[in-house]
Amino acid sequence: MRYLPLTDADRRDMLAAIGAASIDELFADVPKAARRDGLVDLPKAMGELEVERRLSAMAAKNVAAGSVPFFVGGGAYRHHVPAAVDHLIQRGEFLTSYTPYQPEVSQGTLQYLFEFQTQVALLTGMEVANASLYDGATACAEAVAMANRVTRRNKAVLSGGLHPHYRSVCETYARFAGNQLDAQDPAPGGGEDLAGRIDSDTACVVVQNPDFYGEIRDFTALARICHDKGALLVVVVTEVLSLGAITPPGEMGADIVAAEGQSIGNALNFGGPYVGLFATRDKFVRQMPGRLAGQTVDAEGRRGWVLTLSTREQHIRREKATSNICTNSGLCALAFTIHLSLLAEEGLTRLARLNHAAAVAAADRLAAVPGVKLVNRSFFNEFAVRLPRPAAPVVEKLAERGVLAGIPVSRFYPERTDLADLLLVAATETVTEDDIERFAAALTEVLR
Amino acid sequence: MATLRFTKDHEWVRQEGDTATVGITDYAQEQMGDVVYVELPEVGRRVEQGKEAAVVESAKAASEVYAPVSGEIVAVNDVLGGDPAQVNADAMGGGWFMKIRLADPKQLDGLMDQAAYDAFVAEQH
Secondary structure, three states: OOOOOOOHHHHHHHHHHHOOOOOHHHHOOOOHHHOOOOOOOOOOOOOHHHHHHHHHHHHOOOOOHHHOOEOOOOOOOOOOOOHHHHHHHOOHHHHOOOOOOOHHHOHHHHHHHHHHHHHHHHHHOOOEEOOOEOOHHHHHHHHHHHHHHHHOOOEEEEOOOOOHHHHHHHHHHHHHHOOEEEEOOOOOOOOOOOHHHOOOOEEEEEEEOOOOOOOOOOOHHHHHHHHHOOOEEEEEEOOHHHHHOOOOHHHHOOOEEEEEOOOOOOOOHHHOOOOEEEEEOHHHHHHOOOOOEEEEEOOOOOEEEEEOOHHHOHHHHHHHOOOOOOOOOHHHHHHHHHHHHHHHHHHHHHHHHHHHHHHHHHHHHHHOOOOOEEOOOOOOOEEEEEOOOOHHHHHHHHHHOOOEOOEEHHHOOOOOHHHOOEEEEEOOOOOOHHHHHHHHHHHHHHHO | OOEEEEOOOOEEEEEEOOEEEEEEOHHHHHHHOOEEEEEOOOOOOEEOOOOEEEEEEEOOOEEEEEOOOOEEEEEEOOHHHHOOOHHHHOOOOOOOOEEEEEOOHHHHHHOEOHHHHHHHHHHOO
């Protein structure tokens, strides 16, 4: 088969074969309002140099994360990724390979996936991890679906500290799967009674650590209550680097951990592709979604790898599969594995401490700006501050002054006027003292 | 006297008084190959004739096991948790799946006896 554009004659032949008069006829089922008449109005052909000039001029209008003091987090974090990571993942064997469907011939892929799983299990304090899902948000929705299967119940209680995007992905899944969600109101500073929401239909309680507002939480007591009531505890982690410094969910009694792994090995990438981490207890492994690489020996006793427990998956189990996801974020998972291998445990801990130190410095300095109050009692590398006026226009003014100051909470909850003054600020190891000083000075000026 | 009956989905059911023992047939285990996992229902659950009651997995396939009769699960074969290969070794005996307290013993009359099942299997080839 040749991958060449079709000629008009090819198109005519194919339409004749299926009995359609025109290509448009094939789109008859798409509502007219959703279709576009005619072509998009693009300029005619241009020379390469001209295109480059034009696109460079457009690109120069961007304020890139790396070009200004940058304090934006909210589930996607700018970290330094060592050059070795990019160099290694661009090897052809890795760069072009897809999730293995004839897995045993891809021993190299299976080996790094096995190592990735081991790293994820160690980081989260869990017994078993899969070969990754698409991102943290879909991992979260898959965790809810899995809890329903394990408990044969149908309701998930979502903490108000859960990232609102994660909540909406859960809602999208629930709309079609028919399960119930009991989503709590946003709760900066905590204070919600999740245990009181658990009843005999509750399959799981979904919490986040650090929560959406950066607060570090201890869910040990909640885990015990969940288990007493026959429900599972799902812990979401949107900043995986925090696990280099704080107690992992597994030690708090989590049954499922769903996390975003972007922070390790992966750049911001305009919001994706990212890598979803998914870990659970051994006893639930058969209800886990996604691919799972396992270690074994071949006929001659040599160590080798296989995809194991595939009978959970769609290509074998069909509509009864644990999930319709039967691929993974292979290249992002590889970047994660390489970066974490380069860091090792000691490097991870040091990197986590650098992040915390940067955030402490930023929080102290910003809290010294007249009218600004720190909301958190604890945090890792992200925290919320309350400004003396709505945060969104302040952030715009700061951007004009060349500071990307963070995320106004009103972007997620425009209807909640009580949250309008809240600003989420992240400070990673990429933030310098000078960046913090410029942020504080610009903020002082804007609030004056 | 124990009555042995079969379904078209290759389950067997043996009536003993008001309960019945259920498993998959020797033909079924042979078709599946090495059984690696059996998911059994919890005791006390009510199952309905023809509806999924258990799952049996071999290395490359997973199949539902349907309840041949309606009723309440009164026992499951816990041995299969640690030794699913029992299903291959002794499908009609030690590889049993569950015991059901019969809701309606008459349901057994609608199932095949040994001769009818043997003929049914022969037709499959």
